[in-house]
Structure formats: C-alpha cells, structure tokens
Amino acid sequence: MLASYDTAVLRLGGRELRSRFFLGTGRFPSPAVMQQALDASGVEVITFAVRRVDLDSYEDDSILQHLEERGLHFLPNTSGASTAEEAVRIARLAREAGLGNWIKIEISGSPVTLLPDPIETLKATELLAKEGFVALPYTSDDPILCKRLEEAGAAAVMPGASPIGTGLGLLNPYNLGLIIEEAKVPVIVDAGIGSPKDAAEAMELGASAILANTPVAKAKDPVRMARAFAMAIEAGRLAYEAGRIPKKRYASASSDPAGSLFRHPAMSSTGEGY
Template identity: 65%
Template sequence: MNDVLAIDGKQFHSRLFLGTGRYPNPFVQNQAIEASGAEVLTFAIRRVNLSSPDEDAILQHLGDKTFQYLPNTSGAKTAEEAIRIANLARASGLSNWIKVEVSRDDKTLLPDPIETVKATEILAEDGFVVLPYTSDDPALCYRLQEAGAAAVMPGGSPIGTGLGILNPYNIELISEQLTVPVIVDAGLGSAADVTKAMELGADGVLLNTAIAKARNPVKMAEAVKHAIQAGRLSYLSGRIPKKKYATASSTIDFISK
C-alpha cells in the first residue's frame, strides 16, 4: 500500500518519531535507529551544541543517512522561552520543524495549555512547522490545529512513565476530529501500547524512553516498528463491533429427514 504519513508536504513511510536521548551509548542508539526504520528524529535543543551542530556529540553519531530533525523546546516554562529556543535552532541551521514543549511542573511535565497555544500560533505565523506536545484534551487539540499546528501530539500519559494510553476515548476522538496528523507522544511503554495508539486512529507515535531504557533497545525498536504496521493495518481494516453476547462463527443447518 502507498500509505504514507504527510506533514508539511513531506512524506514518510515510517510512522515512528524516535527520540535520541537516554540510550546506553551512541552505538546502541545507532543500532536502535536502524532497527526502528524511523525517518524523523527528535532531541532537546538544550542538549545540542548550536554553535557547531555538525560536530555535536548527539548528531554526529547518526551517520550519513538523511533524517527529518524535529528539535524540541524541552525545558521551556513559557511561550517566550519556547519561541526563543526555536529561533536559536533555526538560526543554527538544524531545522525549521519544531516540537513545542512548554511545562511549568517538573514533577508531571504536563504541558501548559495556554502557553503551548500561544507559542504554536506565533511560531506558525513565523514560518515554523510546529508540532506541539499537548494533553489529550480534544478541545485543546482542535485549538492547536486552528493555531497553525502542522500536526498535534497528545500525550498518552506523562512523559517517561510507561503507563500507556490512560484515556483511549480521548485519543480516538482527537484522531477522528482533527484534519492534521495526530502523533501520540509520551507515556507509551511497549509495543502493545503502540499498537493500541494506532488502532485508535493515530497517524503515528513518538517514543524515546520505551526504547532507550528497554532491556534490549534494539529489539524493542524493531518490535515497535512492527507494532506500528500491525496497528495501522488493523485500524484500516476496521474492527468488528463489540457485543454483549456471543455469536457463533458458523451456523448449524439441521437436515430434516
């Protein structure tokens, strides 16, 4: 199937956005990236040497393959901070794609809705391809789409918790209502969580901790790749309705003698 993910006119065959932090070492990171098949890589701008991005310790280990970089504004507590960080990344030549992350609570790292919408609107008007990380509130996700987001990234659960999708109803509703891609971001802990997100209608998922901190990051990256494919095919196929009582899979015809 020619089933591709399109964002800002770019087409991707992989629906996995992969984080580049927390791996045991650069060698394992590279192997996991290869096994995942990911085409979009995300990283915190504050971890990158913007004065020499080509020589940065994070980016130099990615080899000569071409990836779409998605820097994020992790650490920003206001829209102004996120906008300043995004402009620094673009000025360094990294990318005009930006994942907006604005959080005031270091314990939960839940996104600040007002500041996230504000940053999204200003950056989109300034020519950035904005993918905001947000809560799973359908109304807020719609507001971010209206603010100019190229895709919206609702969290399944708080970042790094591995709790999976806490509110599948909302994720499904968001996927149904929005016209821009929906990328489930944060809290997914296993291939099963990934399949669930895709079956709910998400256009893709973003993972970092679930792969980087797995006992075997490379195998988990491969598992996630297949989970995305299985979940997407299941969603496109259409599941059977849930019913209260059993239905026989075959009928018995009694022959009268």
C-alpha cells in the same frame, strides 16, 4: 512467505513519511546502541533537545555527530522552556543550526508531571506557525485544546498518552479517540507509551504516528525493542486501515449454526447479542 502491504504514507510538513514511528534520542545506553536502534526501527524522524554547550568538554557529544548522513528528518524539541517566549527562542536557535523548520513545542507546566502548559503551548504554536515553523505541539489529551492548536496553525497535534517517561500507556483512549475523530491534521501520540502494545492500541484508534523514546532507550535491549515498536506501529496502522469489528456483549460463533449435527434449544437463537 509473508505478503507485505503498504500502509498509506503520512504527509506532514510538506514531507511524505513511510514510517509512522518517530524516535527520541535521549537516554540510550550509548551512541552505538542508538545507531543500531535507528537501523532496527526504520524511523525517518528523530527528536532531540537543545542545550547549552558543555564548555568543559572537548569531546563533541552532539547527538547529530553521526546522524547527518542518514537522511533523517530532525525534530528538535523546546524542552526546558516553561513559557511560550522561551519556546520560541529555542525554536529559533534550532532553526539557525540549519536542520530545517520543524519544531516540537514542549512547554512543561509542572516539574513533577511534566504535563504541558496548555495556555503557553497554544501561544507558542500560534507564534511559531506564523514564523513559518512546522509547529508540532506536545499537548494534553484534551479534544478542545487540540482543536484550538489546529486552528492556531499546528501542522499536527501530539497528545500524550500519559505523562512523559511513565510508560503508563493510554490513560484516556476515549479522549484520544475524540481528538482523532475531530482532527483535520495528523494526530501523533507522544509520551507515556510503555510498550509496543500501547503503540498498536493508539494506532488502531487511528493515530497517524507514535513518538516514543524512553520505552525504547531504557528497554533491556533497545535494539530489539525498537524493532518491536516498528512492527506494532505498522500492525496497528494496518488494522486501522483494515477496520476492526465492533465490540459485542455476547459471543457469536465463527461458523453458521445452520446444518449443525445436534439441536439444542439455546442454539436456535440468531447468535446475535443484545
């Protein structure tokens, strides 16, 4: 029997979250698969985008159609915006729909990399935080920028591991580590995660949560992958709380050499590395 350990709750925007996994809702093969993936993942926060209504379609393709009874927390994003002003407009529209006041600020500065525009992101964060939004900026993994975002009123900072949808994993764990070290608000690693291993790595670094979409939705089996991510994120968090060993250059035996049946000259050292 596996004992279960509670990891610390994540406090964000006045909420207490048990799950540190935020799931995006785009690119799933069908709404039914997405529903199952939600079940398998145990997520409490889902993201979605704001778009013009398809006036040629009578069918209600709104992502929220079957989700409202789940008691999830909704995190709309401002994707499609390329200026702070556009992001603010999208945030207001999303809030008007009555789904709360959380907003993921996503302001793309390049159609190729979809990397966030740091200047506009900072502006939007300041404006939206002042308007009472729980501002969650998606940002590049720049420790100084993340500090500035925090000062501008971000409720959490969301540095990308690598560009959106690339699945390249943590390109700069050093920077992420610095951001986490410095931050007084939660750090949610968003974008570029390729597999549960990347998620676990980020969590072990001390990230507060992971936001992923493509690696789940586009997996061969999104439902199983959703579960795998949930487990990896929990494992990473547990490991972070448990405290990993420091890295060493040379081996150290798991058993004390004292009392060894044989005596070799090399074994007489302390076993410690340099």
